[in-house]
Amino acid sequence: MALSVIARLEPGSRAAKRGMSDLAIRNLFIIPTITFLIVFNIFPLLYSLGYSFTDFRASTNAPAKFVGLDNYKFLLNDEFIWRNFTITAKYVIISVTGQVIVGFGMAMLLNRDIPLKGLITTLLMLPMMLSMAVVGLFWKLLYDPSFGIINYGLGLGKFEWLADPDVALYAVALTDIWMWSPFVMLLSLAGLSAVPKHLYEAAEIDRAGSFYTFTRITLPLVAPILMIAIIFRTMEAFKTFDMAYILSSQPTTELIAIRLYKMAFLEWQTGQSSAFAYIVLIMVVAITNIYVKYLNKVKER
Amino acid sequence: MAQIELKNVQKFFGPVQVIKDMDLTINDGEFVVMLGQSGCGKTTTLRAIAGLETVTSGEIFIDGVAVHEKKAADRDIAFVFQSFSLYPHMNVYENIAFPLRAVGMSNAERDKAVKEVAEILQITALLDRRPSALAGGDMQRVAIGRALVRRPKALLMDEPIGALDAKLREEMRSEIKRLHISRGSTSVYVTHDQIEAMSLADRIVIMHDGLLQQIGAPDEVYLKPANLFVAEFVGSPVMNVADVVLAASGGQIQVRLGHGDAGFHFPAGLTNHLKETGADIALGIRPEAVSLQHDAKDGYIPVETTNIEPLGSHDIVDIKLGDISLRARTESGFVSGEGQQVWVNIDPAQAHFFDRSSGLALRGQS
Numbered sequence: 001m002a003l004s005v006i007a008r009l010e011p012g013s014r015a016a017k018r019g020m021s022d023l024a025i026r027n028l029f030i031i032p033t034i035t036f037l038i039v040f041n042i043f044p045l046l047y048s049l050g051y052s053f054t055d056f057r058a059s060t061n062a063p064a065k066f067v068g069l070d071n072y073k074f075l076l077n078d079e080f081i082w083r084n085f086t087i088t089a090k091y092v093i094i095s096v097t098g099q100v101i102v103g104f105g106m107a108m109l110l111n112r113d114i115p116l117k118g119l120i121t122t123l124l125m126l127p128m129m130l131s132m133a134v135v136g137l138f139w140k141l142l143y144d145p146s147f148g149i150i151n152y153g154l155g156l157g158k159f160e161w162l163a164d165p166d167v168a169l170y171a172v173a174l175t176d177i178w179m180w181s182p183f184v185m186l187l188s189l190a191g192l193s194a195v196p197k198h199l200y201e202a203a204e205i206d207r208a209g210s211f212y213t214f215t216r217i218t219l220p221l222v223a224p225i226l227m228i229a230i231i232f233r234t235m236e237a238f239k240t241f242d243m244a245y246i247l248s249s250q251p252t253t254e255l256i257a258i259r260l261y262k263m264a265f266l267e268w269q270t271g272q273s274s275a276f277a278y279i280v281l282i283m284v285v286a287i288t289n290i291y292v293k294y295l296n297k298v299k300e301r
Numbered sequence: 302m303a304q305i306e307l308k309n310v311q312k313f314f315g316p317v318q319v320i321k322d323m324d325l326t327i328n329d330g331e332f333v334v335m336l337g338q339s340g341c342g343k344t345t346t347l348r349a350i351a352g353l354e355t356v357t358s359g360e361i362f363i364d365g366v367a368v369h370e371k372k373a374a375d376r377d378i379a380f381v382f383q384s385f386s387l388y389p390h391m392n393v394y395e396n397i398a399f400p401l402r403a404v405g406m407s408n409a410e411r412d413k414a415v416k417e418v419a420e421i422l423q424i425t426a427l428l429d430r431r432p433s434a435l436a437g438g439d440m441q442r443v444a445i446g447r448a449l450v451r452r453p454k455a456l457l458m459d460e461p462i463g464a465l466d467a468k469l470r471e472e473m474r475s476e477i478k479r480l481h482i483s484r485g486s487t488s489v490y491v492t493h494d495q496i497e498a499m500s501l502a503d504r505i506v507i508m509h510d511g512l513l514q515q516i517g518a519p520d521e522v523y524l525k526p527a528n529l530f531v532a533e534f535v536g537s538p539v540m541n542v543a544d545v546v547l548a549a550s551g552g553q554i555q556v557r558l559g560h561g562d563a564g565f566h567f568p569a570g571l572t573n574h575l576k577e578t579g580a581d582i583a584l585g586i587r588p589e590a591v592s593l594q595h596d597a598k599d600g601y602i603p604v605e606t607t608n609i610e611p612l613g614s615h616d617i618v619d620i621k622l623g624d625i626s627l628r629a630r631t632e633s634g635f636v637s638g639e640g641q642q643v644w645v646n647i648d649p650a651q652a653h654f655f656d657r658s659s660g661l662a663l664r665g666q667s
Contacts, residue, residue, distance in 0.1 A: 201353050202386035206400035206447070207374040216399070220390045 052275035059268035071275035098177035103184025136246030191225035303454035310359030334502035379448035387432035559623025581657035590651035591629035601644035
């Protein structure tokens with residue numbers, strides 16, 4: 001069955017002349033990918049699962065000692081770890097909500113006939129093409145209390161965006177919103193342009209106002225693709241590391257990814273951090289699953 | 302219920318004029334069908350009445366109120382789309398209730414109205430289904446239900462049954478007619494199907510190239526076409542049209558077709574008005590007015606059959622007369638095959654004459 005799906009080689013092609021069969025070609029493409037996945041993804045995944053039950057420290061030569069579920073027990077009972085989770089949850093909610101509002105708003109603005117639409121769309125997409133670390137670095141400059149352009153522009157004087165423990169997390173989220181709103185915009189734009197025009201005409205005939213049309217026609221029809229954007233952004237926001245790490249080192253901005261990094265590579269608690277990573281993994285999978293369930297429900301119609 | 306009036310309406314899409322000098326009054330409670338080929342401007346006219354399309358110039362009145370500047374929502378008109386345009390994420394009940402919810406009608410009233418319309422259209426059993434789970438005819442019923450539920454001033458339909466199969470079309474046609482009679486709503490219906498037009502309309506509006514060709518009751522349009530376009534567009538099979546020469550012969554006039562010497566005899570009274578025109582004249586004759594005989598008879602011309610279309614209830618027989626071909630309607634099995642000798646005559650009372658250059662019908666005083 002699998003073989004019949006694969007197209008036969010052209011009898012006169014170069015590959016055929018070199019004596020390669022369909023099967024050989026298939027293997028040539030698939031085996032490197034599979035090997036790569038096993039070596040760099042599957043193996044570390046399983047290996048770290050093993051470490052998560054030990055007190056292994058990569059910085060010493062001491063042999064790893066099996067400690068059972070002790071690492072998990074310790075982490076789940078540690079109130080500082082829970083604070084990291086709370087901070088992360090707050091960050092994810094602010095950042096993803098912001099991105100959806102800004103991104104969807106931009107998509108609504110762009111979903112009409114305007115001059116230079118293509119150029120504007122491309123320019124708006126620039127932020128998400130940059131490296132996270134680079135964005136972190138120059139937003140640090142923008143936020144700078146003494147010469148940052150944000151304080152200058154808003155006339156805030158020497159406002160400490162990143163040093164103020166109450167504001168720093170919002171400042172990091174704002175940077176993330178700036179960077180990733182275009183992503184939501186792009187997907188929303190695809191969703192909006194897929195809504196058939198005649199439905200809007202029908203709604204107009206049915207005397208629906210613009211707000212009613214938006215909530216009852218536009219939003220439900222864009223929901224599936226918007227949901228995909230939200231899933232992607234939630235997963236990404238959950239594991240935010242580089243940008244936040246560069247921007248601020250406040251305890252109030254210590255996201256789980258930063259805590260995990262510190263635990264693994266500054267404190268060298270390899271076993272414990274493996275357990276931590278697994279807790280995070282399970283949480284992300286669980287949250288994503290909620291979204292996917294909802295997405296499937298929406299897609300049913 | 303309302304009267305709709307179009308006054309000197311013009312519509313341009315860029316340099317292309319799709320509606321030209323449209324003057325039309327649709328009376329209260331009337332069922333008007335706009336008939337024409339695709340691209341003739343009939344749908345654009347309908348959309349202009351609904352407010353989905355702006356007009357370049359001219360005025361549209363509904364019940365004497367100028368509406369051409371108003372938005373569709375403010376015209377209180379319902380529209381049934383060719384593509385049905387049901388809301389895919391709502392079930393049938395929500396679809397029909399949508400226009401009522403949009404204007405904030407109370408729950409109880411809304412429920413009653415929806416149930417009532419569903420009852421009339423016999424879709425009560427489908428109320429909690431989604432449009433994607435409906436058959437074509439039911440989708441159309443829902444679309445009509447959504448249009449009727451708020452008792453609009455007028456109901457506009459854009460080829461509402463064009464997407465259905467032949468049998469269902471016939472069924473829905475009579476259903477639409479029944480609904481119109483029971484509700485008495487002013488209806489404007491666009492179609493390219495003349496059978497639909499003939500069977501539904503109180504009056505037919507025939508359009509071509511953005512221009513009104515003729516407005517009239519179905520039988521009027523059929524029996525007295527105003528010009529060559531209407532004559533050839535209405536009726537199936539199409540009317541025979543041929544250039545003719547008139548020649549006097551005794552007390553009668555001989556109408557010669559196909560550049561031959563043979564001609565049909567017309568009483569002088571029927572052709573008197575043709576003498577003064579001096580233009581090239583075309584004769585239009587419907588197949589049912591062409592009679593065939595097996596034997597020679599006075600006034601009949603011998604011809605040969607070239608093609609037979611047996612249609613069950615009757616046959617359409619093509620005959621060759623000089624260098625033109627005429628189609629005649631005969632009882633089924635009248636002619637057994639091609640290449641047979643038959644005698645042909647036409648009924649002068651059912652003949653139409655047209656001015657070749659202007660296309661206009663030439664009629665006597667009678």
